[in-house]
Amino acid sequence: MSIENIRQFIKEKAEEFGAKMDSEFNKSYVERNNTGQEPLKDNGAYFGFIHPEEEVSGPFHDFSLTIFPNDQNKPWLVCLGIGSSGFKNDYELATYPGLRRLFSNLTNERGFCKTDFSDIETSLPKSITGNPSLQHIKNTIKTYTKVLPTCQIVNDPESEEGKEVIAAFVAGYAKLRDWPTNKDHRKAVTVALEPFLKTEINDKAEEVESLLMERKYIVLQGPPGTGKTRTAKGVADNINAMTFFTQFHAETSYSDFIFGLRPDTANEKLRYRGYLGSFSEALKHAVEHSSKKVVLIIDEINRANLSNVLGPIFYLFEHKMDVSNVEIEISPNFKVKKLPNNFFVIATMNSADRSLAVVDFALRRRFAWYPMTPKIINGQNKKLENVSVNKVPNEEFFFKEDFAVIEEIFNWYASSTELNLQPGEGYFIAKNETEMLNRIRYEIFPLIKEYLQEGLLRNAKEEFNNYFSTRINLSLFE
Template identity: 85%
Template sequence: MSIENIRQFIKEKAEQFGAKTDNEFNKPYVERNNTGQEALKDNGAYFGFIHPEEEASGPFHDFSLTIFPNDQNKPWLVCLGIGSSGFKNDYELATYPGLRRLFSKLTDERGFCKSDFSDIETSLPKSITGNLDLQHIKNTIKTYTKVLPTCQIVDDPESEEGKKLIAAFVAGYAKLRDWPSNKDHRKAVSEALEPFLKSETVDEAEEVKNLLNERKYIVLQGPPGTGKTRTAKSVADKIGAKTFFTQFHAETSFSDFIFGIRPDTENQELRYRENLGSFSEALKYAVDHSNEKVILIIDEINRANLSNVLGPIFYLFEHKMDVSTVEIEIAPNFKVKQLPENFSVIATMNTADRSLAVVDFALRRRFAWYTLKPKAIKSKQFFNEDFSRIQEIFDWYASSTELNLQPGQGYFIADTEEEMKNRIRYEIFPLIKEYLQEGLLRNAKEEFNNYFSIRINLSLFE
């Protein structure tokens, strides 16, 4: 296996990804090449790219693209590394969740990805340091064990699969260094990463339907615009169920959902009449029509005080309840020991609404939780470029919790360019501005501002 061939390969890829090597005063990287015969005897042989402000020899700082080769036709190790001098310019970059997210997708069971890329104190695990496939470079790995946040074994770097993986690591480094400056560069980076970032196309309604058959009571959770309510209704249609619908809010009470009394406004004298809540109506129908499937959809389940709304029926939400001797009174002359087999509940929960009540662990145990994430859809009305740009910013800068705030695909459906601009101006822009005002997604503020300034000529900081 030729080291020179792979050196040339990664330099060609770097240029495809936007690294302009003909600019003498603004170099995109400094190349390191320590692959002499003595070094190749498991004595620290490596080559790759380091930060453009570093020297061509000696200790260096910050992130590097590092490849540990050998001349014995044995596996190589491809890594994102950190100079042994630690961080100088890249510490903030190391804290961006998207960096780890990206490289974790480039590694498999024969690789490793740290949970914290700013960590230069923790050594590589034994799955790498003690790996039998890497014994020929074990001393080299030991030397750099604390400064390799992610790495992947490559059996044959000159094979199609080997080059595909190396190209993906170069593309990841290109994103890290912000090399792409035009559409061709960005397209080349995307094409190199695509085989590793592909996610399976999932029929969410079908998955939810299968989960409902197994668990009976489920919550569809996700950011706004991800189609939670639409999916719930679609599942009910697929099953052919009789559907009951209710939406919770801050004032929803036990009497609204289960049973209460209300003034009879049709009489001149003050009288009260019994009122079956939406749950009781659905349950009663299920009991009376045991041959029909019945689904109760509860929209925005966490907008209400659930302890007050559910009351004693909380006990009934056990999808595999044994025969119970406890009778729960739903309404006068209406008691049940357990919920009937033909009765199911689909609830929805907006994960972006930070003002909502936290769902307690006891209730969580009684429901299955299915997350709907923002995703591109095939439609002439779907503005994929805007969706992809917002998704890219979230993916790079958002923490795991902040990912729950990403606007879903529903925000990016419009009939005309003008309508889409209005959606950005009057829906997405105010939403992102509110997030930033609450101290969320701070690292992404300039990226968002740049997007809005170019797209709708508005600044977040006016």
């Protein structure tokens, strides 16, 4: 395996991704190359890129693209490293969740990715330091064990698979250093990373349906605009079920959901009548029509006080309850020991609403929880007033470039919790450019501004502001 061939390969990839080496004062990286016969013999060989402000030799700071090679036809180790002098310019960058998110996609079971890229105190795990296939560079690994936040074993760097991994690490470093300056650079980076990035399936209805058949009671949770309610209705229709629908709110009570008394306004004299709630109506229909599937959709399930609303029926939500000697009274003359096999519940929960009650663990155990994340809508590509869009039903369009910009900002800057705030794909569907601009101006812009005012996504404020200033000529800070 030729070290010089791979050195040349990564330099060509760096240039393809936007790296500049025009002069001493305009360069994107400093190359380090310590691959002479002595370093190779002593297991200390390495080459790669470091920050352009660093020297060509000696200790250095900040993130590096580092490759530990050998000339024995044995595996190499491709790494994102940190200089032995620690952080100088890159500490804030190391704290961005998106950096770890990106490189975690580039590693598999033969690699490693730290949970905290700013950590230069924790050593590599034994899966790397004690790996039998890396014993030929064990001294090198031992030397740098605390400053390698992520690494990947590459069996043959000159194979197609090996070059694919190395190119992806160079692309990751290019994003880290912000090398791409035009569309061609960005496309080249995307192409290099694409084989490693996890892609969401476009239509999750089939998966949700399968989960519903298995677990019977499920919750679709995710940010607004991800199609939770639409998916619930679609699944119910697809299994040819009788559908009952209710939406919870802060004042939803046991009498609304199960059974209650209400004034009979049709009579001159005041009297009260019993009324079945939405749950009881659906359940009664399921009991009386045992050959027909019945689905109760509970929209915004976490907007109500669930302990008060569910009362004793909480006990019934056991999807594997075969036999029960406990009879629960649903209403006068209506008691059940278990929910019938043809009765299903699909609930939805808005994960972006921070003001709502936390769902307790007992309820979580009784329901299956399916995440609904923002996803690109695939379809017919079409240009609409110079905006790249995908066609969706009813002559509406999915504005994928706007979606992609917002998604990239969230992926790079948002914590795991803040990812639940990303506007779903429904925000980016419009009939034309004018309607899309209005959606950005009057829906997405106020939403992001509110997040920032609440202290969320602070590191992303300039990225968001640049997007809105460019797209709708509005600043978040005026």
